[in-house]
Amino acid sequence: MEISSKYSPKDIETKWYKEWLDNKLFRSIPDHREPYTIVIPPPNVTGVLHMGHMLNNTIQDVLVRRARMLGKNACWVPGTDHASIATEAKVVAMLKEKGIEKKSISRDEFLGYAWEWKEKYGGIILEQLKKLGCSCDWDRTRFTMEPSLSEAVIDVFIDLHSKGLIYRGSRMVNWDPAGKTALSDEEVIYKEVDSKLYYIKYFVPDSDEYIMVATTRPETLLGDTAVCANPNDERYKKFIGKTVIVPIVNREVPVIFDEYVDAEFGTGVLKITPAHDINDYNLGIKHNVPSIDCFNDDGTMSEAAGFYIGMDRFAVRKQIAKDLAESGHLEKEEAIKNKVGYSERTDAVIEPRISKQWFVDMKKYMARNPEVLDSVMNDEIQFYPSKLKNTYNHWITNIKDWCISRQLWWGQRIPAWYDEQGNTVVAKTHEEALELYQKQFNNSAVKQLNQDEDVLDTWFSSWLWPISVFDGFKDPDNADINYYYPTNDLVTAPEIMFFWVARMIMSGYEYKGQKPFSNVYYTGIVRDKLRRKMSKSLGNSPDPLPMMDEYGADAVRMGMMLCSPAGNDILFDISQVEQGRNFSNKIWNAYRLVMGWETTQTATEYYSIYGFVAQNWMETKLNKAIIEVNEHFDKFRLSDALMVIYKLIWDDFCSWYLEMMKPPYGDPIHDKALVQVKSVFERLMRLLHPFMPFISEEIRDGLLGNIHSYINKSKWPECIPDIKPVFYENSFELITLIRNKRNENGISPKTPAIVSVSTDDTSGYKSLYDVIRKLANVEVIDFIKSSKGLKGMVNKDEVSIEYIGWEMKQADSSELQKEIDYLTGFLKSIEAKLTNEKFMANAKPDLIDKERQKKADAESKIETLRQQLG
């Protein structure tokens, strides 16, 4: 059979993924085994796969696949969240294309379209994860808005409300005029922008006297109801008790005084617009000045503004500056930089706005559930990297109430019901609400209550995810939740810590009395080579799907995993994927080699020597690597684990072991030797499998004779205990030395060498005699002292090398001299220690012994080198 020298992953990956699914290899059902559970951070249902997902899900798959091989009952639950703002925006856009305005249809009609949209596009990202090789239990796929998960959300709302942990209040919220909804603080991104500071005169009535106010938002002056200065500011004391006229609207407002005002900033006077600034709002309440909301919910000027009605706020800003200048109210404009909040979803500038919203009282919540903080601080829940505990601690200790209502239709509708006067009850259905209402307000005349128009924040669904995916609310004692909860590991990005990680911990303790997971692995952010975050708008994010088509999912996974320690950003570059592809190809060619060997049953000398020596050497390396890889996994150091495997396969297996086992050209290999080679290869594939699931499956399957036993069901490799390492390193160093000397002197690799080694112990060299001859192209090795040829050292052994037909031009002494110089310096530093009284007094005895040994070694080495020099 002819196997191509280039590995082509595409068909192989498609073939295996289909087989895995057909054979339900990722299915998990509770049984007697130890469970290992991961719930996927549900990707946004509107999303398509980007590099961040690739990294995040590769990591999860690596963890899950290894756990499965360790004999655990591994369960990776996939799913998506309903992403209310993003999805609603998509649906609104889709309707617009059809010529339908959201305003013109009913809520139910809109939801009909939304579900239609979800059914059509909502599964795309999950299909893409399959290309990546993700071993999710697809039969468990959940969606945050499916009936049972929605019911859990509503029940939790009602429950928290009854416990007094949820309240409705008037608050200044972050208003997104594009999404037309309130956002939580976490959904606002502050960016530094170039702004202007406008200096505006507010005249005292019937006077030329005026107060100068500096503001970046002149359009809000239509809502001004006071101006405020610091009471200690001498400049403004004369205005005590006076009023001023707000320009344009000609409203007379009081001059008030408060310590809050910074006399140093701007002119030392603030205009007070309680409806549109949180600080103004607080001052407004304190000084009892009214509030005028001069904006509509889409960011245009409202009727209440009185002027520029219907114009957009930014257009008004320009216009009002012009108008103020014309009327002589504008003193000057000054360029400044300030921070402005933007909506994470719509990128619209956030408008602070007062509105009635539902909140979770976080202070109370934390008082009930101190474990939310404690469990992380005492490592019951471990963060990787642990430095992120600080951030968590800081956020939890300074936590703010959580605004959970959103002015949207796509989401779980808030189960609150109002009568005409605004009296409120919270209940699951209208019927229950009415009953409750009649009892609570002792009013049986009212037969109709109106449900709150708003829906709940998407995170108010996802925070229940580790419980709700196992139906832990609907059926709290069911087999799944009892078996899989608490889950093991959560893999997510650091920016999700507050949105999700913290809140899952909160819900876990409140509703299960237990943590939701034991480990949180924070991935980095995927950036481009210039450290810019990959984003659609920058266009610097490669499309993962064609990339996987071209290089293979394995290569992409490898490329991402090689350079992404926990918590570190990954600077993605296609060259990393190339490295992954090259690695696949390397493995593929080793496979070609092994599969191409003819076998014999005649035991040759070659087999008996190499079979033992090479095998023993390789087994030793494999044992060591398995231990290291396991240690790295235990510490979630996945890229280090991969690197150990990479070097084990490329360097130890391909460059050394296979070269040793390879029979002389044209000869067959002994069938027992081939069995050994295949055994090693097969174990290597098992080690590699979590990282590169496809090629490891393909090759293992080939090595075992296409029996389709599935690597995913095989055991994670274990150390073979009775391997006694034999001392070979000198022989390997000798090979390197001989190759080196050739290189240094420009001698062709084809020129054979004649080597003399002067040593006390020839056994190590003798056992690898043929290996050395083959790998270093040596004609003959003897063990007598020779004065001819190039000189070198292998540890304490002197080596002389001649190359047949090559004339040595001059004595090769510089290398030796360098070595002597280095050792002399080294010796000196050791002697300094050993003659230092304090060192001798303080250092541990075994350290002193070590130093003495080093001294002796160095001395004897120097001696030998001097002799060589002559």
Next chain:
RNA sequence: GGGAGCUUAGCUCAGCUGGUUCAGAGCACCUGCCUUACAAGCAGGGGGUCACUGGUUCGAACCCAGUAGCUCCCA
């Protein structure tokens, strides 16, 4: 403005309880090779005042203080 973290080779990063198995890895780079598994390869090689300045110590990349620069979080 408040808090946290980082600074080690050209790049991305390891470096545990201080002690020449500690100055490392991968990539990139340079040299020589189309050696019959693999040029997506083989054999070699050169790169670092461990940000800076002090201190502690017999001994510091590692501990302490200060300085500079960068990043993130919160306001």
